[in-house]
Amino acid sequence: MVKRLRKAVLPVAGLGTRFLPATKAMPKEMLPVVDKPLIQYAVDEARAAGIEQFCMVTGRGKTALIDHFDIAFELEATLAERSKREALMLLRSEAMPPGSITTVRQQVPLGLGHAIWCARSFIGQDPFAILLPDDLVLSQTPCLQQLADVYHETGGNVVAVTEVPHEQTNRYGILKIGATTANRVEVEGLVEKPDPADAPSNLSIIGRYILLPEVVEFLSMMERGAGNEVQLTDAMAKMIGHAPFHGLKFEGQRFDCGDKAGFLEAQIAFALARPDLGPAVREFLKKYINA
Numbered sequence: 195m196v197k198r199l200r201k202a203v204l205p206v207a208g209l210g211t212r213f214l215p216a217t218k219a220m221p222k223e224m225l226p227v228v229d230k231p232l233i234q235y236a237v238d239e240a241r242a243a244g245i246e247q248f249c250m251v252t253g254r255g256k257t258a259l260i261d262h263f264d265i266a267f268e269l270e271a272t273l274a275e276r277s278k279r280e281a282l283m284l285l286r287s288e289a290m291p292p293g294s295i296t297t298v299r300q301q302v303p304l305g306l307g308h309a310i311w312c313a314r315s316f317i318g319q320d321p322f323a324i325l326l327p328d329d330l331v332l333s334q335t336p337c338l339q340q341l342a343d344v345y346h347e348t349g350g351n352v353v354a355v356t357e358v359p360h361e362q363t364n365r366y367g368i369l370k371i372g373a374t375t376a377n378r379v380e381v382e383g384l385v386e387k388p389d390p391a392d393a394p395s396n397l398s399i400i401g402r403y404i405l406l407p408e409v410v411e412f413l414s415m416m417e418r419g420a421g422n423e424v425q426l427t428d429a430m431a432k433m434i435g436h437a438p439f440h441g442l443k444f445e446g447q448r449f450d451c452g453d454k455a456g457f458l459e460a461q462i463a464f465a466l467a468r469p470d471l472g473p474a475v476r477e478f479l480k481k482y483i484n485a
């Protein structure tokens with residue numbers, strides 16, 4: 195029987211050097227897209243897909259992320275006193291159930307695979323999702339829900355994939371593609387950040403995964419890969435053939451918010467999608483486009 199998906203790991207230990215000075219004293223995952231920090235998009239998406247337990251893999255200087263999901267007692271009291279009902283309701287509707295977030299620290303930056311390995315006690319023997327908050331997806335159905343549907347049907351590993359320009363394969367985990375049915379591809383191989391000349395395809399993994407707990411055993415080997423880091427992609431590659439492994443060409447658009455241009459595009463796309471802001475943003479954009 196396929197175990198229900200209830201856990202998610204959020205790797206948030208990165209330094210965010212690409213966004214300095216904004217990230218000098220603030221975690222990059224607290225950068226807002228419109229009015230919501232990146233981390234909260236990830237948590238909201240996961241909760242919409244049925245996730246109940248979260249593990250944030252943090253590092254030094256990341257306490258704002260933990261505070262963000264706590265109850266802001268003084269703030270709520272002040273809002274209540276001033277009859278700011280709407281703001282109060284917003285905070286309350288987003289409150290996390292007690293005990294639903296745990297944190298572990300990645301003491302040394304040895305890569306994404308190492309970050310996930312740091313969460314091994316939390317993972318235990320259960321399937322789990324990984325959401326990289328840098329990747330935002332604007333879609334009809336939350337991206338993780340789309341993956342969860344595949345996982346609950348196949349009981350195997352599932353990663354969200356999208357086509358990237360061939361010259362950009364060295365930025366992502368890339369699939370060797372097997373049999374393909376509609377939007378689902380069988381994963382025959384995985385390579386982390388291959389040179390375009392060696393890339394087996396231009397289908398890249400984005401920051402949404404559902405993995406079986408066995409991946410932890412392969413991560414424990416601590417083998418170094420691309421960039422001399424412990425790569426999640428390499429550990430996942432070792433699971434191919436042992437359990438079903440699919441890439442899902444998800445419905446929706448992905449924004450790489452770890453990149454300045456991607457982050458700015460996300461601001462515009464998410465603002466345009468908002469009924470309260472869309473018309474005004476569409477109007478002022480004309481000014482710049484026609485200039």
Ligand code: G1P
Nearest residue numbers: 306329366367398399400401427
């Ligand atoms: C990580 C993964 C890579 C994946 C990417 C998605 O890379 O290692 O396989 O394609 O996330 O955003 P990073 O962005 O940490 O370099």
